[in-house]
Structure formats: structure tokens, C-alpha cells
Amino acid sequence: MDGGTTARVSLLREPAMQALLAVTVLGFASYCLTLASLPTYAVVGGARETTAGVVTAVFLVVTIAAQAAVPALTARFGTGPVLAVGLVAMGLPSPFYALDDGLLWLSWLSAVRGIGFGIITVLGALLAAAVAPPERRGESIGLYGLAIALPNLVAVPAGVALVLAGHAAWLAWLAASPLLGLLFLPALMRASAPVAPSPGGGAAGRAVRASLAPSGVLLVVTLAGGGVVTFLPIERPDGVLATVALLLLGVTTALARWRVGVLADRLGTRVLLPAGLAVGAVGMALLGFGLDGGDGWLLAAAALFGICYGSVQNLTLLTAFARAGAGGATAASAMWNASFDAGTAMGALALGWVAGGLGLSWTYVLVAALLAASLPLAVAAARPVTPPP
Secondary structure, three states, rough: OHHHHHHEEEEEOHHHHHHHHHHHHHHHHHHHHOOOOOHHHHHHHOHHHHHHHHOHHHHHHHHHHHHHHHHHHHHHHHHHHHHHHHHHHHHHHHHHHOOOOHHHHHHHHHHHHHHHHHHHHHHHHHHHOOOHHHHHHHHHHHHHHHHHHHHHHHHHHHHHHHHHOOOOOHHHHEEEEEEEHHHHHHHHHHHHHOOOOOOOHHHHHHHHOOOHOOOHHHHHHHHHHHHHHHHHHHOOOHHHHHHHHHHHHHHHHHHHHHHHHHHHHOOOOOOOOHHHHHHHHHHHHHHOOOOOOHHHHHHHHHHHHHHHHHHHHHHHHHHHHHHHHHHHHHHHHHHHHHHHHHHHHHHHHHHHHHHHHOOOOHHHHHHHHHHHHOHHHHHHOOOOOEEOO
């Protein structure tokens, strides 16, 4: 017991891990501040509720396109310079959100930031796997996930609260935080092990195919998450309940994404991944019914879904890397991140259209059924395979 505790603490003391966590927190703070608040900001500015998710969808569509280009860019220019460009592209446009709340203006700025976010996500996940030995990869990815989840814990509800309180300018300036990540980039590049470039041609294709199953599970879960963070604040615009629910979602996401990594190193993913998805199905169903019921049910449902949201993110990334092998890590990271963002974009955009006809409560119940129907895919994704050479 003592040896395991010492090992976990010592990983946090590694300079490469410390620098990676700092860059990750600052990069994802910008994403989390704007994820749920920009659609609300657009509605406050006069956009229809059913189109509010367009801002998030534009951001994530560009993110996915950028993610596909990251392996080639890093092979040509190196990890450090490409990551620096990503931090600048994510942070520099953010203060300009304060100039206008029109849907078109918000979408243009979000498109530029999407380029930066695509770079940050792929390289962050890749470096998380590179800064620790293979037998501690789950723990390392868990710490990386915690660095993502902590901004989610604070910044998502804070961003919504700032917009609902009329302080959008504060939101815009705080979202420039990735620029501070540039200060930690030299230390990260000095302390981390060199990242092998992703293979091209057929080898890259095999790595992508190997990571399809876990990435598919992730897509379904992030679709649900995108629908929650986008439309819950709009459905409950008084700000209090939505903020508390998003706070609970962030707490359980952070704890689950952190601790499940250590469990995965010990137990593997065969049971943990399907179990996490099942918890998410229950949480989404309760969330749908909770919108028309008591506030306590709504808060409990948000906490349950957060357990799924955090654990599935960690477990699917760990499984994708294991399936793709060391040589396919960059391609697997790009595939995993594209699935994450595609699911979030679909949740923000498509679920708005569905909710326009069914209502948000029944839309969440429908998503719960989709999560339950994906359990066989989770079982298949967690099954051990021989990684491609």
C-alpha cells in the first residue's frame, strides 16, 4: 500500500508531468469557460434556443478538422512549435467575444479557436501517454484527465453564471488563459520524452481502425454530455439550479476520470468500461425525468452521469492506445479526440433539433436508451486485442 502511494505521488513530482498539467489546465479552462456559456450568450443576444448549439458545433467541427492534420504537422515542425501555435490560436481570439453577441460573430471566433483546441487535445493526450512508463499509463492519463476535469468543475458553471449575470466581458478575457500556457511549454518540451511520429499510409490506417471501437463508445457518451452542458442552462435559465447541476457534473467527472486510471492499471478495462456506460444510461434517464420532477432528482442524475462521463473518457483513451500500439499513438489520439468532439458537437446541435419536437426531457430519455444500446460496443472495445505492428 505504501509503495503504491509513493509511486503515485512521485509521478506528480516529475517535471514533465507538472508542466503538462499546467499547460492542460490553462488550455482547457478556455474551452470549459465557453462550452456552456456561449450558447447561453447567443440566446441572451437574441438567437433562437434551437440554434444556440451552432456556436459549439462550429467550434468542434473545425476542431475535428484540425485534429486530423496534427500528425502531419508534428512530423514536419515538431511537437513544441505546433503546440505553441495551438495555445495562441485558442487564447488570442477569446477577448473579442466581448465585442458582439451575434451568432455569426461568435461562430467566426469559435472557428479560429477550434484550430487551437484541435492541436491542444491531440498533443495533450499523446504527451500524457509519453510522460509515464506503460505500466503506469492509466495513472498518467488519469492525472491528465484530472487536469481537464478541474477546469470543467469550476469553469463550466462559472462561465454560465458570468453570462447570466451580465458579465460576458469577464468571460471573454478569462478565456484567453491558453496564452499563459506558453510560459510552461519550454519546461514541458525539455522534460518529456521525445514523441515518435505517427506512421503513415497503411500503418496509420490500421491504428485508426484499432481505436474505432473505444472511440465509438466515447462518441455516444460525449453526445450525451454535449446535450447536457448546452441545453440544461437554457432549460433552467434562473442560473442557480443549472450552475449547481453543472458543478456536480464537474465534481464527479473529475473524481471518476482521475481515480479510474489507477483502477484500470490494477484491474484492466473489461469490466470498468461497460459498467461506466451503464451508470451513464441510468443518469441520463433520471436527468430526463428530473427536469419535470424535483430538483434533488436532477442533481443526483447530474452526479451519476458525471461518473460515466469521467470514467469513460479515461478508459476509452487507455484502450485506444493499447489497441493501436506505440507506433500508432498519434493516430489513435487524433481518432479519439475527433470522436470526443464530434459527439459533443452532435449533442449541442442535433439534440437541439430533437428537443424542439420531443421536449428536452424525452430527448434525454432517448439518449439514455442510446447509451444502453451501446453496451455491446463497450464490451467489444474493452476486449484485449493484439496491437498492430
